[in-house]
Amino acid sequence: MARQVRAEQTRATIITAAADLFDRQGYEGTSLGDIVEHARVTRGALYFHFAAKEDLAHAILELQSATCRRLARDTEVRGRTSLEALMRLTFSIARRSAEDPVLRAGLRLATGGARPRPPLSHPFTEWTDIVAARLLGAAEESDVQPDVDLDVVAHSLVCFFVGTRVVGRSREPAARQPRRTAEMWQILIRGLVPVTRRARYLSLAARLERETAPV
Template identity: 70%
Template sequence: MARQLRAEQTRSTIITAAADLFDRHGYERTSLSDIVEHAQVTKGALYFHFAAKEDLAHAIMELQSRAVRQVTGEVEERGCPSLEALMRITFAFTRLSVEGPVVRAGFRLATGGVEVRPPLRHPFTEWLEIATNRLLAAVREADVHPDVDVHAAARSLVSFFVGTRVAGRPLEPVARLPRRTTEMWHLLIRGLVPVPRRPRYLGLAAQLERETALADPLTR
């Protein structure tokens, strides 16, 4: 049991180290030797868990997908309106991006350099499905204009959400991500939500930004 626990801890250490390097330097510019040095493990330990760098990247993307499903499930349990649920999901994922390198690395890996292997779905496909389903429900709940092209709106939301992370990586600290998510929602709410309902969702965006910042030790 102790040996198994040590093996699991070593695997986790390697994944975290690889995620940190992939996020900061990119997949192509990170070598297995870099990961070994950063994780402070032996090459034998790394190869015991991962046969190739691609396997490490795939493990990170699997963890990111699991995080998306967990966050989505937790929000769904709240039973809140669909647009609110979508906002809460994006802020929860923002918090995970700030807290650790795995989700951030997943973003970078998803934008190029690594082929997603079945049965894992491409992250953008997964996120697009979540956004589309919530926006379609929000139309039925009258929180989104009935004449909105929901599929175009969902594509724009995913592109906006990913783009802020890609563009912001070299320009500003990761602790700014909650502010960028709020800015995204301010624009989307004004374009999607009927005027009488906008104050509620603009207020919610501000509230979720505060909650995300309070949960983030980097902003304390």
């Protein structure tokens, strides 16, 4: 195995181990020693990739951002409405969060007050921008009632989604997340979508819940 490839694998192993610990015991509650032990690497290997714990948090926030942007791109398919793309994005993130410690740690870092280094935006800012763009599309497609303030709704939707995950993480198994995401959408659809289009999106929410539920 080429040295370059092995180094990349070690780096990924360290990030995953750090994410798992940050998610379960918090950033402050995790030492570099814990990470070395959990990742089963040497302290030298860790320091080769990361000078400080802060760099690990930054790497996790970077990965989270890249994943969210990729999922946003993947759920935007020609022929799909903007609202459907947005709904699919939230279900994708909910499912990925159940599987991937990096996304869970990213959320915990974001809610714990992490301040990403520029040019990386704060996750909540980035998510609000993504949601606002989708809602603008949805409004143009007449899927949002005309008297709705889109920026306000974008912020509220991020709050609602973050709250669903924050409340869920301490009270319920991660497998419950698709259910909670569907419940969030039931309320949002009733509040935002014109009456004539509601049935379509309510059944989409139910379908996406089934599709993203663990088998």
